[in-house]
Amino acid sequence: MAVYNIPPLAKLIDQFESLPGIGSKTAQRLAYHVLNMTKEQAQEFSNAITDAHEKIKYCSVCCNFSDEELCPVCRNQQRDKTVICVVESPRDAMAMEATREFDGTYHVLHGAISPLNNIGPDQLYIKELLKRLSDGNVTEVIMATNPTVEGDATAMYISRLLKPLGIKTTRLAYGIPVGGDLEYADEVTLARALEGRSEL
Amino acid sequence: MAVYNIPPLAKLIDQFESLPGIGSKTAQRLAYHVLNMTKEQAQEFSNAITDAHEKIKYCSVCCNFSDEELCPVCRNQQRDKTVICVVESPRDAMAMEATREFDGTYHVLHGAISPLNNIGPDQLYIKELLKRLSDGNVTEVIMATNPTVEGDATAMYISRLLKPLGIKTTRLAYGIPVGGDLEYADEVTLARALEGRSEL
Numbered sequence: 532m533a534v535y536n537i538p539p540l541a542k543l544i545d546q547f548e549s550l551p552g553i554g555s556k557t558a559q560r561l562a563y564h565v566l567n568m569t570k571e572q573a574q575e576f577s578n579a580i581t582d583a584h585e586k587i588k589y590c591s592v593c594c595n596f597s598d599e600e601l602c603p604v605c606r607n608q609q610r611d612k613t614v615i616c617v618v619e620s621p622r623d624a625m626a627m628e629a630t631r632e633f634d635g636t637y638h639v640l641h642g643a644i645s646p647l648n649n650i651g652p653d654q655l656y657i658k659e660l661l662k663r664l665s666d667g668n669v670t671e672v673i674m675a676t677n678p679t680v681e682g683d684a685t686a687m688y689i690s691r692l693l694k695p696l697g698i699k700t701t702r703l704a705y706g707i708p709v710g711g712d713l714e715y716a717d718e719v720t721l722a723r724a725l726e727g728r729s730e731l
Numbered sequence: 732m733a734v735y736n737i738p739p740l741a742k743l744i745d746q747f748e749s750l751p752g753i754g755s756k757t758a759q760r761l762a763y764h765v766l767n768m769t770k771e772q773a774q775e776f777s778n779a780i781t782d783a784h785e786k787i788k789y790c791s792v793c794c795n796f797s798d799e800e801l802c803p804v805c806r807n808q809q810r811d812k813t814v815i816c817v818v819e820s821p822r823d824a825m826a827m828e829a830t831r832e833f834d835g836t837y838h839v840l841h842g843a844i845s846p847l848n849n850i851g852p853d854q855l856y857i858k859e860l861l862k863r864l865s866d867g868n869v870t871e872v873i874m875a876t877n878p879t880v881e882g883d884a885t886a887m888y889i890s891r892l893l894k895p896l897g898i899k900t901t902r903l904a905y906g907i908p909v910g911g912d913l914e915y916a917d918e919v920t921l922a923r924a925l926e927g928r929s930e931l
Contacts, residue, residue, distance in 0.1 A: 537798050543783040546776045550761050561750050563822055565780055566787055566796060573784040576746045577777040580765055583743040584773040587766055596766060598737050622763055 540566070592663065594639045594656040596621045604628075604636055611635045616673045617660065617689065619643050619682060627675060635673070638663065643681035644688055652688060660689070664696055671699045678705060740766070792863065794839045794856040796821045804828075804836055811835045816873045817860065817889065819843050819882060827875060835873070838863065843881035844888055852888060860889070864896055871899045878905060 540562060547558035565573055589595070590602035593615075597603070604610055604624075614635030618624050624637045640655040663669065672693055676682035690700040705723035707716050716724070740762060747758035765773055789795070790802035793815075797803070804810055804824075814835030818824050824837045840855040863869065872893060876882035890900040905923035907916050916924070 536803060537787065537796060539779070539783040539786040539798050540796060543779045546779040551764050552757060552760065557752060559822065559825070560752065562783065563820070564751055565783060566821075568784065570784065573780055577780040579739075579743045579746045580773055580777040580780075583739040583762065583765060584768065584770065586739040587737065596737060596740060598739050603736060620763070621766075622759065625759070 589639075589656075593637045594641065594659055595624055595637055609634070613668055613670045614673065615660070615663065615669055615671070616675050617686075618675045619677055619685070623675065623677070635671075640676070640685065643676055643679070643685040645681045645684075655685070657689065657692070661692065664693070664698060669698055671701060674700060674702045678703075789839075789856075793837045794841065794859055795824055795837055809834070813868055813870045814873065815860070815863065815869055815871070816875050817886075818875045819877055819885070823875065823877070835871075840876070840885065843876055843879070843885040845881045845884075855885070857889060857892070861892065864893070864898060869898055871901060874900060874902045878903075 543562040543565060544555075544558045547553055547561045548555055550558075553561070565576070568576070586598045587596050588598075590597040590605055591600055592605045593602060595602045595604070597605075599606070611634050615638050616624075616627060616633060616635055617638045617640060618627065619640050619642060621639055624639060627633050627637070638656070638660045640657065640660075642650055642655050644650060644652055644655065660672075664672070672689075674686035674690060676685045686702055690702075693700050704727055705720065706727055707713060707720060707724045713721070743762040743765060744755075744758045747753055747761045748755055750758075753761070765776070768776070786798045787796050788798070790797040790805055791800055792805045793802060795802045795804070797805075799806070811834050815838050816824075816827060816833060816835055817838045817840060818827065819840050819842060821839055824839060827833050827837070838856070838860045840857065840860075842850055842855050844850060844852055844855065860872075864872070872889075874886035874890060876886045886902055890902075893900050904927055905920065906927055907913065907920060907924045913921070
């Protein structure tokens with residue numbers, strides 16, 4: 532839509548447009564917003580990007596994002612180190628944290644097995660998970676991968692690896708979402724909800 | 732939602748969240764996207780922000796954004812310098828450009844008169860417009876401020892300033908938007924469309 536071209540502006544719009552979920556109109560609005568910032572604000576925004584990128588590494592235990600050797604969950608003495616919740620991404624871990632119902636630790640795989648996208652078990656952080664289980668302190672591994680074909684396959688793959696170790700492996704419950712409308716639930720979800728029904 | 736806190740990540744999320752139209756969930760997604768970039772990509776993004784901010788100034792003629800003394804429209808010999816389209820913001824000028832129907836030049840006011848927000852005519856780039864008109868070459872000024880109370884007031888104010896100069900001042904037509912639905916048009920718009928009806 533840049534009918535006339537101002538190179539530094541076009542470049543900034545392009546950068547915003549390359550972000551997920553940002554279309555060309557939004558990218559334009561964001562770029563113009565940046566131009567209206569004070570010099571200090573723009574500098575701070577710019578620094579936040581490089582800073583975050585430079586300082587944040589993977590936690591040496593759970594592979595979640597962290598700016599220190601151990602992430603806040605892994606270095607927290609209050610957290611139950613005998614339970615590990617396996618998730619696909621750091622955002623999934625953050626979503627679990629938001630429930631405030633889980634006081635164990637996480638393990639971030641950074642993806643799911645997906646032959647279509649050429650992602651096999653070796654590209655995921657599964658070795659690191661097995662290493663954590665080797666000392667025998669962990670009693671339960673909760674598979675919290677996404678409820679998709681890839682997530683299910685990954686959960687299945689890992690649970691098979693864990694079987695010989697004798698560690699309890701569980702999977703998040705499938706069912707109807709709270710606040711959802713039964714008539715809009717798809718049949719697979721509804722079938723799973725029926726299958727997993729519990730006594731009142 | 733940052734239940735556990737990684738300072739550089741929290742800062743980056745905050746920065747994204749301060750942008751217009753970006754909520755906390757989107758800010759998180761964008762921040763995680765930045766973390767997944769390569770070092771070069773992150774650096775490029777960061778640079779695009781400071782570069783745009785440093786290099787882009789106001790065009791010395793029309794006050795639109797420009798990385799040179801004159802903006803691409805003002806330095807284009809093909810554009811009709813006798814017609815000036817007055818807009819509130821650079822984005823409005825870009826929207827006009829996108830129609831590809833206008834070959835005159837622009838004048839960007841950088842705002843509209845708004846007593847509620849303490850914005851008077853002196854805060855706008857109106858002096859610069861009057862200076863452009865002083866040489867007598869301009870034959871028409873098109874008021875393309877927004878169809879809001881502020882935009883209308885600004886258009887009215889400027890048209891009164893121009894009256895003694897004997898320059899033709901016009902206003903964009905009000906009416907029903909193309910592709911819109913008549914039953915959803917508000918009554919004011921519909922009344923203006925009726926008022927401004929043209930013969931077929």
